[in-house]
Amino acid sequence: MKASKYNKIWKMEDGANIAFNYMTCALAEVDEDFINILNQIENIRYDELEDEKKKLVDDMLYGNFIIKDNIDELSIIKYRHYAGKFNDSALGLTIAPTLACNFGCPYCFENEKKGMMKPEVQQSVIDMVENWAKQKKDISITWYGGEPLLAINLISDMSEKIIKICEENGANYSSFIVTNGYLISDEIIERLKKAKIDGAQITLDGPPDVHNQRRKLKNSTEDTFYKILENTKKMKQAGISPSIRINVDKTNMHRVSELLDILKENDLQDLKVGLGQVTAYTEACSSIVEHCMNVEEYAKNTLENQKLLISKGFVNGGYPDYPGIKANYCCADASSSFVLDPEGYMYKCWNDVGSIDTAVGNVTKFNQPPDDEMFMRNVNYILWSPFNHEECVSCSYLPICMGGCPYNGAKNGMKPECEKWKYNLDEVLRLTYTQKKDLPEEECACKDGCSCG
Numbered sequence: 001m002k003a004s005k006y007n008k009i010w011k012m013e014d015g016a017n018i019a020f021n022y023m024t025c026a027l028a029e030v031d032e033d034f035i036n037i038l039n040q041i042e043n044i045r046y047d048e049l050e051d052e053k054k055k056l057v058d059d060m061l062y063g064n065f066i067i068k069d070n071i072d073e074l075s076i077i078k079y080r081h082y083a084g085k086f087n088d089s090a091l092g093l094t095i096a097p098t099l100a101c102n103f104g105c106p107y108c109f110e111n112e113k114k115g116m117m118k119p120e121v122q123q124s125v126i127d128m129v130e131n132w133a134k135q136k137k138d139i140s141i142t143w144y145g146g147e148p149l150l151a152i153n154l155i156s157d158m159s160e161k162i163i164k165i166c167e168e169n170g171a172n173y174s175s176f177i178v179t180n181g182y183l184i185s186d187e188i189i190e191r192l193k194k195a196k197i198d199g200a201q202i203t204l205d206g207p208p209d210v211h212n213q214r215r216k217l218k219n220s221t222e223d224t225f226y227k228i229l230e231n232t233k234k235m236k237q238a239g240i241s242p243s244i245r246i247n248v249d250k251t252n253m254h255r256v257s258e259l260l261d262i263l264k265e266n267d268l269q270d271l272k273v274g275l276g277q278v279t280a281y282t283e284a285c286s287s288i289v290e291h292c293m294n295v296e297e298y299a300k301n302t303l304e305n306q307k308l309l310i311s312k313g314f315v316n317g318g319y320p321d322y323p324g325i326k327a328n329y330c331c332a333d334a335s336s337s338f339v340l341d342p343e344g345y346m347y348k349c350w351n352d353v354g355s356i357d358t359a360v361g362n363v364t365k366f367n368q369p370p371d372d373e374m375f376m377r378n379v380n381y382i383l384w385s386p387f388n389h390e391e392c393v394s395c396s397y398l399p400i401c402m403g404g405c406p407y408n409g410a411k412n413g414m415k416p417e418c419e420k421w422k423y424n425l426d427e428v429l430r431l432t433y434t435q436k437k438d439l440p441e442e443e444c445a446c447k448d449g450c451s452c453g
């Protein structure tokens with residue numbers, strides 16, 4: 001046996017030895033026996049150990065802190081990565097039924113185009129779904145825009161057809177919506193429920209003065225904060241579990257606390273709150289570039305805000321965010337995920353939507369021989385790989401980072417952009433240990449991979 005290359009061992013201020021493994025994300029308080037075995041693992045004869053030490057070695061193997069001699073960890077990470085990319089057990093579609101929006105947010109990366117998805121494009125999407133459903137693949141749809149609720153009729157109609165196809169073919173169906181939350185009403189909630197949309201992401205960018213400055217209606221000076229807050233409460237009452245997204249940059253990062261107080265006063269502290277990084281992705285939002293945080297600033301700020309969430313009793317989001325094992329990075333480098341615009345153009349990344357020169361296909365031509373340029377864009381996105389970069393191959397963060405966002409990497413001259421973990425993992429692990437250490441084993445709500453018990 002040998003020690004994993006992906007161990008991180010340190011001593012806490014209270015004297016406890018803590019071990020984390022990047023391959024399994026296991027986190028454990030460990031004793032001197034653990035440290036001694038790890039340091040001498042190459043000389044240890046398992047069969048000659050007492051039962052108690054054998055049990056410890058078994059646990060260390062389970063958490064990947066030690067591995068068998070014939071295991072090559074880098075090959076396993078590579079295998080996971082390619083298995084994730086080419087996993088075709090599910091079709092994941094993010095559908096923008098319209099790119100029109102009732103809001104005009106300064107950081108929005110979309111170049112607005114008016115108009116709804118045409119019936120022939122809708123039919124092509126349905127045909128594509130049917131093709132996958134017949135092979136008993138899971139179907140997962142995220143409605144997105146523009147503002148997708150401007151296209152509620154279309155969402156209702158397409159959802160009804162897709163649900164029927166999934167039922168007839170025994171395919172699992174799940175659906176989610178990303179909305180600014182302004183247009184939600186009792187009637188729309190009923191339609192969303194009928195469309196089996198069981199989760200929604202709604203954006204609130206700070207307390208009322210901050211939010212209203214950033215999340216403005218296009219054709220009205222009316223404030224939007226309290227209407228969205230009320231709509232979020234309605235969604236929660238109706239059982240469509242909303243999550244709150246706060247888009248954070250240098251101008252509002254110090255105001256998150258006030259928004260959390262308002263959510264709490266409105267009995268919404270059981271919602272998941274996510275902190276999104278505002279980034280100037282396209283010309284359409286280049287005016288806000290000086291306000292954006294870089295990944296390091298974002299990582300530190302997001303952790304501070306997660307500490308606030310914990311201190312204010314927002315318990316359901318599982319804060320602080322704990323790293324997970326990554327296979328591929330996201331929909332962009334996965335072969336069975338696509339983002340669709342109203343004209344049927346297919347993209348790999350949410351940021352590309354509406355820029356036809358970045359499209360990788362068109363759903364209306366899905367069964368025809370592919371256009372060479374589009375095909376190569378698809379291939380290049382899917383084959384984006386940290387293994388092409390020496391700094392990633394030798395990096396201990398590789399199993400939880402996988403080379404970062406492929407879109408940003410490509411924009412950055414094909415240079416990987418390190419994930420937030422590189423900047424906040426130490427503190428996340430310390431905080432997680434401090435939270436869990438006094439919990440009785442049966443109350444420890446650790447996620448997969450944590451072996452702190």
Ligand code: SF4
Pocket residue numbers: 329330331332348349350351405406407408
């Ligand atoms: S490539 Fe980056 S920006 Fe695009 S969907 Fe993936 S994570 Fe998001």
Ligand code: SF4
Pocket residue numbers: 386391392393395396397398401402403404416417418419422
């Ligand atoms: S992108 Fe950065 S943190 Fe991620 S694996 Fe590569 S070198 Fe490591």
